C-alpha cells in the first residue's frame with residue numbers, strides 16, 4: 329500500500345515555469361521554520377486531527393452507535409455544512425459503489441442510503457423529506473460549533489417533521505455530532521436525551537473528516553473505518569519533517585508555496601483522474617481556501633492561493649484549455665490511481681476496426697484510457713511550461729483515502745506557516761454571518777444590525 333508524489337514536472341529544470349533550482353535548494357531552511365511552527369501548534373494542542381488515528385475511544389463511539397443502529401434505518405441523512413458535510417460527501421463518493429442511493433436493499437446488503445444536505449436550498453430539502461419514510465430514517469446533525477445557522481435551520485425543519493410524525497419517538501431518529509462540551513446542540517441533546525458523539529475540541533470543521541463527522545456515517549454504511557484511520561496514521565508517521573524531501577506533506581506545501589510566491593502560480597488545481605475521488609477535490613478546495621486565504625496582519629495584506637477542483641478526463645474538455653494556454657498562473661496536481669478494483673475495468677471492444685477514429689481504441693480498457701490521458705495531459709502541460717505534479721495512489725480504498733486526507737491536512741498546516749497565517753481560523757466569514765443574524769432578528773446581533781443599517785445605500789443599477 330503506497331501513496332507517492334511525483335513532482336518532476338514542478339521543477340524549473342524540467343518545466344520552464346517550474347520552481348527554480350536555487351529556490352528549491354534553499355527551501356530546506358524555510359521548511360525547518362515551518363516545521364517548528366507546526367510543532368509549536370502541535371505542542372499547544374491545536375492540531376487535534378493528528379491524534380485521531382490512535383484515538384480508539386473516539387473511534388468506538390461511532391462503531392458502537394453504528395452497531396446498535398444495525399437494521400433500524402433505510403436512510404441516513406447528514407444535516408451539516410462546510411467541513412461538517414464535505415468530508416462525508418468525499419467518503420461516500422470514494423468508498424461506496426457508484427449510485428449507492430439508487431441500489432436496492434439486497435445490493436446494499438441491508439445497509440442504509442446516505443444523504444448529505446450541505447445547503448439550505450428548500451427545493452432539495454423539501455424533496456428529500458417528502459420521499460423519506462421517517463420511521464426508517466436517521467438524521468445525523470453535525471456541527472462543531474453546535475450553532476451554525478444553516479445546520480440549525482435544517483435541524484428545526486427536520487425536528488418539527490419528526491415530532492409531528494413520530495411524537496415521543498423522535499429522539500431515536502436523531503444523533504448529534506458536536507463539541508464535547510459547548511454549543512446549542514450539546515444543550516439540546518442533554519435536555520432531550522438525544523445520543524451524541526464527539527468532535528474533539530481541538531479539531532476544527534475542515535480538519536474533522538476523520539472524527540465522527542466522517543467516521544460515524546462511514547461506519548453506518550459499512551465502510552472500513554479502522555482502515556481509514558490506519559492509512560491516516562501511517563501518513564502522519566511519514567510526515568515527521570526530518571528532511572523536506574522525505575516528508576510528502578512538506579513537499580506538496582512547499583512546492584505550491586514556491587510556485588505561487590516565486591513564480592506567480594496562485595491558482596492551484598486538484599484534478600483526480602477518478603470519479604471516486606472527484607469530491608476529494610471539493611473537500612480540498614474548502615480546506616486550502618478557508619485555511620490559507622487570509623488577511624496577513626504583519627503587512628496588512630490579503631494572501632493565499634486559489635484552489636480549483638477539476639476532474640480528469642472530463643475537464644480535458646472544459647478547463648484544460650485554460651490550464652494549457654491561459655494565464656501562466658496555475659499549478660495542477662493530478663491524482664492517479666495505479667490499480668482498479670478486481671473486475672472493475674472495462675475492455676473496449678474491437679468494433680469498427682476500419683474506422684481510424686475508433687479502431688485504435690479496441691483492446692485497450694477504459695481504465696487504460698483514463699491513465700494514458702492523465703499522463704498525456706501532465707506531459708502536455710509540462711511541454712507548455714505549466715508546472716504539475718501527480719499524487720499516485722495504489723488504489724481507491726479506505727486506507728489510501730485516510731492517507732490522502734492526512735497528507736493534505738498536514739500540508740495545509742505547513743502552508744499556513746509558510747504564508748505566515750493561522751490556517752486554523754476563519755475570521756473572514758464572521759461579518760457575513762453577523763449581517764445574516766442581524767437581518768433575521770437574532771437577539772445578540774445588535775451591533776451588526778446597527779452596522780448593517782448604517783451602510784450607505786448606493787444608487788441601484790439593474791439591467792432588465
Ligand code: PA5
Pocket residue numbers: 409410411412470471472473474475476479532533534535618754
Ligand atoms: O472549517 C470550518 O470550521 C468551517 O468551514 C465549518 O466546517 C463550517 O462553517 C460549519 O461549522 P460547524 O461545524 O460549526 O457547523
